[in-house]
Amino acid sequence: MKNESSNKKTVLIIDDEPLSVKILSHQLENEYSIILADSGREALEVISHTTPDIILLDLVMPEMDGYEVYKAIRMIRTLDSIPVLFITVLSDAECEAQGLEMGANDYVHKPFIADLVRLRIKNHLAFSQERGLLLKRSEELEELNVKLHDEIAQREIIQKAKKELIVKLEATLAQVKQLEGIIPICMYCHKIRDDKDVWNQLVQYISDHTEAKFSHGICPECATTQYEIIGNMK
Amino acid sequence: LRALESACKTQYKRGKITVILEKNLHPGDQTDAPMLFDKVELLDHFDGDEEFAQSILDDALTEIPKEVEGLIALCGGEDLQAIRLLAHTIKGMAANLCTNALRDIALKIETAAKNDDLESARGLLPKLEQTTRMTLGEIRKLT
Numbered sequence: 001m002k003n004e005s006s007n008k009k010t011v012l013i014i015d016d017e018p019l020s021v022k023i024l025s026h027q028l029e030n031e032y033s034i035i036l037a038d039s040g041r042e043a044l045e046v047i048s049h050t051t052p053d054i055i056l057l058d059l060v061m062p063e064m065d066g067y068e069v070y071k072a073i074r075m076i077r078t079l080d081s082i083p084v085l086f087i088t089v090l091s092d093a094e095c096e097a098q099g100l101e102m103g104a105n106d107y108v109h110k111p112f113i114a115d116l117v118r119l120r121i122k123n124h125l126a127f128s129q130e131r132g133l134l135l136k137r138s139e140e141l142e143e144l145n146v147k148l149h150d151e152i153a154q155r156e157i158i159q160k161a162k163k164e165l166i167v168k169l170e171a172t173l174a175q176v177k178q179l180e181g182i183i184p185i186c187m188y189c190h191k192i193r194d195d196k197d198v199w200n201q202l203v204q205y206i207s208d209h210t211e212a213k214f215s216h217g218i219c220p221e222c223a224t225t226q227y228e229i230i231g232n233m234k
Numbered sequence: 235l236r237a238l239e240s241a242c243k244t245q246y247k248r249g250k251i252t253v254i255l256e257k258n259l260h261p262g263d264q265t266d267a268p269m270l271f272d273k274v275e276l277l278d279h280f281d282g283d284e285e286f287a288q289s290i291l292d293d294a295l296t297e298i299p300k301e302v303e304g305l306i307a308l309c310g311g312e313d314l315q316a317i318r319l320l321a322h323t324i325k326g327m328a329a330n331l332c333t334n335a336l337r338d339i340a341l342k343i344e345t346a347a348k349n350d351d352l353e354s355a356r357g358l359l360p361k362l363e364q365t366t367r368m369t370l371g372e373i374r375k376l377t
Binding site: 017018019023061062110111114 | 278281
């Protein structure tokens with residue numbers, strides 16, 4: 001969290017020992033905004049409404065020790081990647097090992113050496129920022145990947161549909177019979193010569209070479225002519 | 235001499251240079267035992283800010299006796315966890331104040347309590363009282 005007015009990063013110091021708090025605050029107050037909590041419970045109350053950029057956490061505290069507070073912090077989704085540095089006395093190798101095994105980012109040791117404390121915090125904030133950027137980039141890539149997968153799936157569907165359409169079209173085309181080019185026809189009787197040199201009636205030829213069918217009706221001219229013939233025959 | 239050169243180069247305040255000079259002009263005062271109070275180191279940790287060091291030492295003159303008395307009282311009982319916690323607090327405070335002898339004796343009491351050894355913790359109390367007295371004396375001399 002950045003302090004709006006000063007643009008400083010925020011350090012949450014969780015420690016029940018007033019001298020430690022005073023020293024750390026003094027060493028950091030020029031560069032950072034400081035929030036203090038003198039117990040694990042108070043710290044959890046603070047982080048329920050504030051998100052610090054880094055946490056300095058004393059390991060040995062009454063009621064709720066640093067390990068418990070650490071676990072509770074890591075359970076909070078918005079704080080699961082915030083650097084937590086445990087505060088310990090330089091000689092506490094056992095505590096250090098336990099904390100590092102739990103996933104603590106680092107330690108600040110008592111006695112607090114101003115330069116070292118500031119450098120550690122600066123480095124961990126830089127790591128955290130880099131990590132944040134990497135995570136963001138990774139999420140973006142993940143999103144892009146999902147989009148690409150969707151697009152590939154869409155294209156596959158389209159491709160499949162296209163193939164199906166082509167198959168249908170080919171089947172339809174196979175059914176279409178078409179007459180084209182020069183057809184040899186007798187200029188008197190209008191019979192048509194086929195590929196086997198057989199002369200066919202026009203109706204027969206068209207029936208064989210197209211899908212067309214004939215109704216066998218009678219046109220008005222023929223009707224007149226034909227009725228006359230039939231009448232004369234009577 | 236190296237400490238003095240470093241202090242001059244980094245433009246530490248006059249108080250630190252005085253302390254370095256005092257320390258080096260009387261080498262006979264130094265022994266292998268942990269120092270009761272190392273003001274040079276303390277100033278080093280605070281970027282040579284003598285005013286702040288002074289304020290911390292003023293607090294220490296109140297805080298150390300309060301916590302040590304509390305620990306002695308706790309050792310009269312049998313709450314080893316409370317003894318361990320308070321010894322740990324004194325150890326941390328002493329480490330921050332560069333009062334190394336006090337830090338070491340507090341560590342011993344903390345370890346005894348951690349090992350459920352109340353008798354050893356109690357046995358260390360006279361040494362704790364003596365070290366506290368001497369440490370406070372050293373701090374008063376320099377404040």
